[in-house]
Amino acid sequence: MKIQDILQRLNIESLNKMQYQAGDVMVNTDSDLVILSATGSGKTLAYLLPLAGMINPESDELQAVVIVPGRELALQSHDVFTRMGCGLRSMALYGGRAAMDEHRNLRKIKPQIVFATPGRLNDHLDKGNIVADDVSYLVIDEFDKCLKMGFRDEMSAVISKLPYVERHVLLSATDAEEIPGFVNMGKVVRIDFLTDSQIPDRINLFVAKSKDKDKLDALYSLLCSFGESSTIVFLNYRDSVERVSGFLRDKGFVVSAFHGGLDQKAREDAVYRFSNGSASVLVGTDLAARGLDIPEVDNIVHYHLPQGEDEYIHRVGRTGRWQAKGRAFFLLGPEETLPEYIKDTPEEYELPTDVETPPQPRMVTLYIGKGKKDKISKGDVLGFLCKVGGLKGGEIGRIDVKERCAYAAVSRDKWKSVVARTAGEKLKGIKTVVELIK
CATH class of the missing domain: 3.40.50.300 (P-loop containing nucleotide triphosphate hydrolases)
Incomplete structure (x- = not known):
């Protein structure tokens, strides 16, 4: 696993000092780690890069658990890990959707790392959907928020069901309260990049x-x-x-x-x-x-x-x-x-007295009704929009393929023709729906 290749895939030039220090502690010591650093400083990558190198790619067993306070952070962290392209499997687990669907995907994907909210993780552990025998690494991201949101009991219950954890990593963007005893941390290295000015100079x-x-x-x-x-x-x-x-x-x-x-x-x-x-x-x-x-x-x-x-x-x-x-x-x-x-x-900041009409964004977002479950990739969506939708490469922006659908940014002045051209057409042999997200 080459760090520079991963950074290139993520469009990142180099690691910052906090990330270097976090990686050094995780890779070269056996200590537990607490990272305190401002929002936006790259804490997710700080633990994911070294953690990816610590997971055994030859094993199909779950080896690392990342506890997060909410669905959005679970999805974001899972997305970052996927875009790293390190050949490992991951899943985001959270409430608000059927646990049975997640269970089916757990059996199918066999993730080596999961990003999960405390309640949903407890549910899968209690039902035996997740076997914790090989979980050696536990990360609690935004542990201050997990505590504030009342997840203390749920986190305590989760940790009691992960008896073989060898390394703990806790992350926060604020100088959080003392680490609760139920986390069972051993020797701890604390990396503190918080400053008195609260926010970065930039x-x-x-x-x-x-x-x-x-x-x-x-x-x-x-x-x-x-x-x-x-x-x-x-x-x-x-x-x-x-x-x-x-x-x-x-x-x-x-x-x-x-x-x-x-x-x-x-x-x-x-x-x-x-x-x-x-x-x-x-x-x-x-x-x-x-x-x-x-x-x-x-x-x-x-x-x-x-x-x-x-x-x-x-x-x-x-x-x-x-x-x-x-x-x-x-x-x-x-x-x-x-x-x-x-x-x-x-x-x-002086507010202007004469204001112009708000500028319109250059792009709009199209919803495409097929996703990963239909074996659809970003390349498939790109080809569909070009060949069937009549777009050129410069008229297409970010494409995101989810489990059951895909999103694509296209030029604002082209979306009507794209929807008209793709009506009733097939994406990878399957009829699909393409519509504007308003």
Whole structure:
């Protein structure tokens, strides 16, 4: 397994200092490891790279378990591991779908590593769907959030069912509370890359002020000033997300809405449209602050002030990921002031008085009704869109193939002709549905 080949597949030039240190501890010592580093600094890759080299590729048994607090992080971590292309098998296990379907896939795929939420992992262990005899490595990602979300008892139960774990790795983006005793860690090496300034120097902070208590018009002006750059707008409540996203759509923005009240497909659609450039604005609750596979976000806007320091750190961590630069904006009403936990001093940002019509994203997202279960690959989708849909390579963006469907970003001015051309046509010999995700 060549690290440089994996980095090339992930479009990463080199590892950062935190990742080098994590790999050194995991590969060259027998110690357990705690990694504290900011959101967006690459903690997932920090443990996955060395862990991939520690798993025996000749064995079909499950050897590593990664506990995560939610479905989004399970899917993101599984996706990163798959894109590493190291020849190992993995699965994401989480609630909200039939455990029986997961069980069938477990028997079929025989994963050597799983990324799982505590409740669903307990369920599979209790039913004997997962045999823990060969599980030697346990990772708890965002262990601070797992504890805050009330998973203490479930995690304790999981760990009691993994009796042969030899190495533990815990990760957090905040200076979390003391590690609970039930984790059963031995000698621990602690890698701490958290700083007093809360956020990296490459992220610039700004305050924009609204003259009115209702900040919608100010938000509109602020977003218009960003041009075509990508933005996540954070709010604290689901109904507020619906209100703000509806307002922005009426004003001409292409928006993705994201909160816990949406069903799984609606949430996945929202993330894909934003991450592949089909929507320029994602409006969401703090659920969008962690675990989403969105590599490049130019701006963060706090429409509602973060409810605490941890929420603030994770929100801002959605921009300026890895070595990229980013901006974060506090949109303050007449009676609002910055919370005391904000240690850095933001610059004043003057809202424009004359705003232009919001620019439209270059891409749209198409839903294709066939996926991995139909033995469909990215190459199959690409060929279908070119040969049948009449597109050229430069008119196609990101393609994602899921278990039962696929998503493809295509040029905005071409999607109608693609849908018309592919109506009733076959993808790899199977009739499929192609439609716009709105």
